[in-house]
Amino acid sequence: MDTYIHRDVEPVLGAMLNQFPAVAVTGPRQTGKSTLLRHVLPEYPYVTLDDPLVRQQAIDDPELLLDSGGERLIVDEVQYAPALLSHLKMRIDRQRSVKGRFVLTGSQQFALMKNLSETLAGRIGLLELPPFSVGEAARAGAGGSTRAVFERACLRGSFPEPLTTPQLDATRWYAAYVQTYLERDIRHVYDLGHLREFGRFLQLLAARCAQMLNLSALAADVGMAVNTVKKWVSILEACRIVYLLAPYYNNLGKRIIKAPKVYFLDCGLVCYLTRLRDGEHILNGPLAGPLFENFCIQEALKVMLARGVPPRLYYLRTKAGLEVDLLVEGPNGRLCPFEFKLAQTPRQEMGTALGRFRKEFGELAPEPGGLVTLSDKAGPLSRDVNLMPLDNFVSKVASLAQL
Numbered sequence: 001m002d003t004y005i006h007r008d009v010e011p012v013l014g015a016m017l018n019q020f021p022a023v024a025v026t027g028p029r030q031t032g033k034s035t036l037l038r039h040v041l042p043e044y045p046y047v048t049l050d051d052p053l054v055r056q057q058a059i060d061d062p063e064l065l066l067d068s069g070g071e072r073l074i075v076d077e078v079q080y081a082p083a084l085l086s087h088l089k090m091r092i093d094r095q096r097s098v099k100g101r102f103v104l105t106g107s108q109q110f111a112l113m114k115n116l117s118e119t120l121a122g123r124i125g126l127l128e129l130p131p132f133s134v135g136e137a138a139r140a141g142a143g144g145s146t147r148a149v150f151e152r153a154c155l156r157g158s159f160p161e162p163l164t165t166p167q168l169d170a171t172r173w174y175a176a177y178v179q180t181y182l183e184r185d186i187r188h189v190y191d192l193g194h195l196r197e198f199g200r201f202l203q204l205l206a207a208r209c210a211q212m213l214n215l216s217a218l219a220a221d222v223g224m225a226v227n228t229v230k231k232w233v234s235i236l237e238a239c240r241i242v243y244l245l246a247p248y249y250n251n252l253g254k255r256i257i258k259a260p261k262v263y264f265l266d267c268g269l270v271c272y273l274t275r276l277r278d279g280e281h282i283l284n285g286p287l288a289g290p291l292f293e294n295f296c297i298q299e300a301l302k303v304m305l306a307r308g309v310p311p312r313l314y315y316l317r318t319k320a321g322l323e324v325d326l327l328v329e330g331p332n333g334r335l336c337p338f339e340f341k342l343a344q345t346p347r348q349e350m351g352t353a354l355g356r357f358r359k360e361f362g363e364l365a366p367e368p369g370g371l372v373t374l375s376d377k378a379g380p381l382s383r384d385v386n387l388m389p390l391d392n393f394v395s396k397v398a399s400l401a402q403l
Contacts, residue, residue: 004035004039005032005132005136005139005140005160005164006136006139007032007036007129007136007306008133008135008136008302008303008306008307009025009036009127009129009305009306009308010036010040012127012306012307012308013025013036013040013127014040016125016127016308017099017100017103017125018099018100019099019125020099020100020123020124020125021092021095021096021098021099021100021101021102021123021124022088022092022101022102022103022104022120022123022124022125023100023102023103023104023124023125023126023127024078024103024104024105024106024116024124024125024126024127025037025103025104025105025127025128025129026105026106026107026126026127026128026129026240027107027128027129027130027240028107028130028131028181028239028240028241028265029107029177029180029181030131030159030160030161030177030181031129031130031131031159031160032129032132032160033076033105033107033129034046034048034076034105035160036129037074037076037103037105038074041072041074041103043072044069044072044073044074044103045068045069045070045072045073045074046073046074046076047065047068047069047073047074047075047076048075048076048077049075049076049077049078049079049080049081050076050077050080055080055081058075058080058081058084059081059083062081062083062084062087063087065084066084066087066088066091071098071101072100072101072102072103073101073102073103074102074103074104074105075102075103075104075105076105077105077106077107078104078105078106079106079107079115082115085115085116085119085120086119088102088104088119088120089119089120089123092120092123093123096123104116104124107181107239125308126308127305127308128240128305129305130240130265130298130301130302130305130306131157131158131159131160131265131266131302132158132159132160132163133158133299133302133303133306133394134149134153134299134390134391134394135394137149137152137153137158137163140160140163140164141164142156142163142164145374145376146373146374146375146376146389146390147283147344147374149390150267150291150292150295150374150390151279151282151283153266153267153268153295154267154268154270154271154276154279154282154291154295155170155268155271155277155278155279155282156170156268157170157173157174157266157267157268157269157271157272158266158267158268158298159173159177159266159268161173162174162268170268170272171272171277174268174269174272175272177269178199178202178269178272178273197222197223197224198232200222201218201222201224201229201232202273203273203274204218204221204222205218205233205236205242205262205273206264206269206270206273206274207273207274207287208262209262209263209264209270209287209290209291209294210261210262210263210289210290210291210293210294210297211261211262211290212257212259212260212261212262212317213233213244213259213260213261213262214259215229215230215233233262240265241264241265241269242262242263242264242265243262243263243264243265243297243298243301243311244260244261244262244263245260245261245262245263245297245313245314245315245326246260246313246314246315247259247260247314247315247316247317248314248315248316248327248329248335256316256317256318256319257317257318257319261315263293263294263297263298263301264294264298265298265301265302266298267291267294267295267298270287270291270294271291274287276291283342288342289341289342291342292340292341292342292374293325293340296325296326296338296340296372296390296393297313297325297326299390299393299394299397300313300326300328300393300394300397301313303394303397303398303401304397304401307398307401307402309401309402312328312329312330312400312401313326313327313328313329314326314327314328314329315327316337316357322353322356322357322360323353324337324338324339324353324354324357324369325338325339325340326338326339326340328396328397328400329400330400330402331400331402334364334365334366334367335361335364335365336365336367336369336370336396336400337354337357337358337365337369337370338354338369338370338371338372338388338393339351339353339354339369339370339371339372340372340373341371341372341373342373342374343373343374343375344373344374344375345375346371346373346375346377346381346387348381348382348385350371350373350381351369351371351381351382351384351385354368354369354370354371354384354385355369355382355383355384355385357369358384359384368380368382368383368384368385368386369384369385369386370385370386370388370392370393370396371385371386371387371388372388372389372390372393373387375387375389376389376390377389378392
């Protein structure tokens with residue numbers, strides 16, 4: 001990309017730099033972490049441990065590497081030299097009152113977060129940078145109607161490079177991404193084993209997006225032990241490739257089903273893994289509805305991550321058959337329910353679940369729920385349901401994403 005696209009997380013990054021001696025920006029590869037930091041913090045010297053020579057220096061002589069940066073430093077892909085963190089801790093403790101000295105990035109979420117929490121507890125602010133949100137994509141020139149934005153998110157994805165480079169073959173980009181990041185990089189940190197089966201597992205998991213996670217059925221289809229598949233899911237979750245949406249059961253007793261639902265943070269990756277290559281299959285194929293639900297959930301999650309708050313996102317499925325796609329918990333504990341329907345012409349019966357939810361749990365949801373469809377019309381559909389275009393949905397989640 002020749003032109004920098006401003007990211008939603010920038011204000012929170014600035015606030016954290018004024019509060020903590022160090023800040024870590026994590027997230028999958030290719031989400032734009034290095035680009036963000038080098039643009040927002042041009043005065044900071046920058047080193048990347050992706051460079052084998054720099055990585056070796058960080059391992060052999062970390063003090064020399066830190067001296068080269070001076071008072072401030074960006075260290076990219078810090079997970080490759082975990083021993084560097086103890087040297088950062090000593091420098092921070094010598095000048096604890098100095099804020100915003102070190103900015104770290106990492107793509108291996110689980111390993112990095114474990115080291116950061118153990119070594120730099122209380123000294124570091126933590127942020128995650130997911131792929132482009134719909135707002136960031138619009139700033140990159142990839143806006144439009146809900147239908148156009150959804151279809152593009154499936155065909156081009158939401159990672160910066162394929163989304164903003166029309167001449168780039170998105171399928172080849174995702175093939176390289178799966179091979180280099182999901183297979184090589186993750187395997188470097190975690191003992192995946194059975195690489196061929198792991199690739200098959202990725203495809204089967206993508207085909208189950210927006211469904212409840214059934215580890216036993218998934219393990220049987222892959223031909224691996226349940227514990228192995230459980231470990232693989234945990235790795236993908238830790239690396240922010242997938243997100244497990246927890247059921248909401250506070251104050252609802254034993255009336256609900258408690259298995260999580262699985263979503264990907266990028267619909268483009270789902271479509272690559274399931275070999276969906278054209279708009280017709282995306283809008284009318286068997287995965288059309290789940291893909292749209294996945295798309296809406298991924299955007300809600302990005303809103304939360306951009307504001308540096310723990311995602312307060314849930315779904316509901318009761319044993320009596322009531323299902324609500326998404327519950328967003330506000331700062332006062334109240335819930336805002338949403339349903340997602342892949343339809344261009346909304347109908348009143350599409351909001352039946354939202355109306356039933358308010359009837360049964362109205363004390364938890366004082367406002368009407370939101371029905372998100374491909375339509376860009378807004379307004380009340382019934383007493384309990386507001387028709388909500390994608391932009392309105394994102395804005396509503398943002399208003400609820402308060403600390």
